[in-house]
Amino acid sequence: MGDWIVVPIVLPAVMAALIVLAVRHDIILQRVFSIAATVALVGVTLSLVVFANGHDPEMYALSDWPAPFGIVLVLDRLSAMMVFLTSLLGLGVVLFASSEWDQRGKHFHALFQFQLMGVNGAFLTGDVFNLFVFFEVLLIASYGLMLHGAGADRLKAGMQYVVINLTGSALFLLGVGMIYSVTGTLNMADLAIQVSNVAPGDAALLRAGALVLLLVFCVKAALVPIHFWLPGTYANAPAPVAALFAIMTKVGAYSVLRVYSLAFGDMAGDMSWLAQPYLLPAALITLVLGMTGVLAAKRLNGLIAFSVVGSMGTLLTAIALFTPESIAAGLYYLLHSTFSAAALFLIADLIISRRGQFGDSLNTAPTFHQSGFLAVLFFVGAIAMAGMPPLSGFLGKLQILDAARDSDAMVWIWAIILVTSLMCIIGFGRAGSVLFWKSASVDGEITVEGAKWPVLPIVAACGMLGALVVLTAFGGPVTDYLHGVAAQIFDTSGYIQAVLGENALALLGQ
Structure with missing residues (x-):
């Protein structure tokens, strides 16, 4: 693809x-430019997926500096899929925001485009330091987007978000420094070679640096x-x-998968699969806590936010097994959970804007304008998030359970995923009954001035649900691609050769 690899960042x-x-x-x-750019981004990233599906990994060297000294971008099936997912999600978000949300603060569309740049850069970079750089780009943009429209609660939550992520950034630099001090490189392909050659006296420092990075990625993934x-x-x-942020936690999950399968995978000697003993227990606990929050939530947006925490626990459970079957299953669930979380946040906003003073509180209130139509959308989004048939969440969880059959922790994984799925069903069922069913028995109707059929927001919300239908209907071809x-991911030789040349593996005696 040559120069096209850099387009998802430059555009x-x-x-x-x-x-x-x-x-x-x-x-x-602003809307015209932003929507047009995002549509173009969808087209470019789709072409990258098609190319990556039929070719070996390919490198793009910025300024033509050779690896591992220069900045490199690497296109393979995983990075192509992630940038395509980001562009599809971005298109839905920009359509929804262009109805009126983008007028509640300044520079929404510019910040939105910078956010896409940072996320796409994180997925395409072949260098750990530049992963840090793109993390900072997307985080700076997300700070502005988080505070868009102001409000005391938003400012308080935004400050917590900023402090946590600044702390994560400081730890990221610390981990990067520790790894560089003993390997002399931060290029991921080069790390895959150098990690196995580290002197025994430096192994403890390298392990510490790798665990610090794991902690940072777990911060991003909300583990x-x-x-x-x-x-x-x-x-x-x-x-x-919030819908756009559905991809943010996936950046953390992607980083765990990329770094700890490439640099700390089969070729890492004593440090092979370094993350696994820490990742699996944390993922299962995250799943339990997230779905407990769904049961206890008193507000609609809080309910959806806790379901995102739970879904990340499910995703990272699959990744933590570090087998080809579990990774394929986890990636299918990653696609599903991104679209389902985004759809629910958009649908929730359509509901909240019509409930007047009741807002997103899960309290019985009179019915509101378009409640029947929105009840259908909420029902579809809820069964998707809970992993009920016939949508893709059910298929994704079945694949994860099947991939866990040979794991020593199979009983724990099966029990926790099945029980927390029931908890999610109960939590969303309770919310739906309060918002729609019980409200039908209350006299009167909430009337909000200016309530209408907002075309773009409805198209965006339905588009996210439509993506789940497509993911279900084409589950076979999608699963084949993910395998x-x-x-x-497990045959790292193609990635290493694409970055360092065909003779690179000779350093490992291969």
């Missing part, structure tokens, strides 16, 4: 600058014990921002 970066410099005073032009920032942040964020992704 939103240029568009963000153009919006700020040229059309910042015209909201209509126990650093999951507490997510419910307040997502529940108080503007609806389209190809898992095969590339």
Whole structure:
């Protein structure tokens, strides 16, 4: 693909600058530019997926500096899938926001494009330090988006979000420094070679650095014990921002998968699969705590936010097994959970905007405008998040359970996933009955001035649910692609050769 690999980063970066410099005073032009750029991004990333599916990994060297000294981007099936997922999610978000959310604060579309740049960069980079750089880009943009529209609760949650992530950034630099001090490189492909060659006296420092990085990635993925920032942040964020943040936790999960399968995988000697003993127990506890929060939630957005925590526990349980079958199953669930969380946040905003003073409180209130239509959307989103048939969440959980059959922790994994799925069903069932069924018995109807059929928000919410239907209907081809992704992840030779050349593996005696 050559120069096309860098387009998912350059396109939103240029568009963000153009919006700020040229059309910042015209909201209509901002919307046109932002939507057009995101549509183009969908087309480009789709072509990257098609290319990656039929080719070996390919590297793009910025400024033509050779690896491992220069900045490199690497396209393989995993990174192509993640940038395509980001662009699809971004298109739904920008359509929803362009109804009126983008007018509640300044520079929404510029920040949105910078956010896409940071997320896509994190998925494409082949260097741990540049992973840190793109983390900072997406975090800086997310700070502005989180506070979009102001409000005391949003400001309080935003400050907690900023403090936690700044702490994570400091730890990231610490871990990077420790790893570089003993390996002399931060290029991921080069790390895959150098880790096995580290002197025994430096092994403890390398292990410590790797565990510090794991802690940072777990912060991003909202894994126990650093999951507490997510419910307040997502529940108080503007609806389209919360929907966009559905991909943020996946950046943490992707980083765990990429770094600890490549640099600390089969070729890492004594440090092979370093993350596994820590990741699996934390993922299972995260799943339990997330679904307990769903049961205890008193507000609709809080309920959805805790379900995101629970879904990350499910995803990282699959990743923590570190087998080709579990990775393929986890990636299928990753696609599902991203769309289902985004859909629920968008649907929740449509509901809340019609409930007047009752807002997102899970209290019985009179019916509201379009409650029947929104009840159907909420029902579909709820069964998707809970993993009930016939949607893709059910297929994803079945695949994860099947992949766990040979694990020593099979009994724990099966029991916790099945019980927490029931907890999620009960929690969303309670919320749906309060919002729609019990409200039908209350006299009167809530009337909100200016209530109408908002075309773009409804299209965006239905589009996210439609993605789940497509993911279900084409579950076979998607699963086949994901098994190809898992095969590339475990056969790291293609990635290493794409970055360092065909003779790189000779250093390992291969």
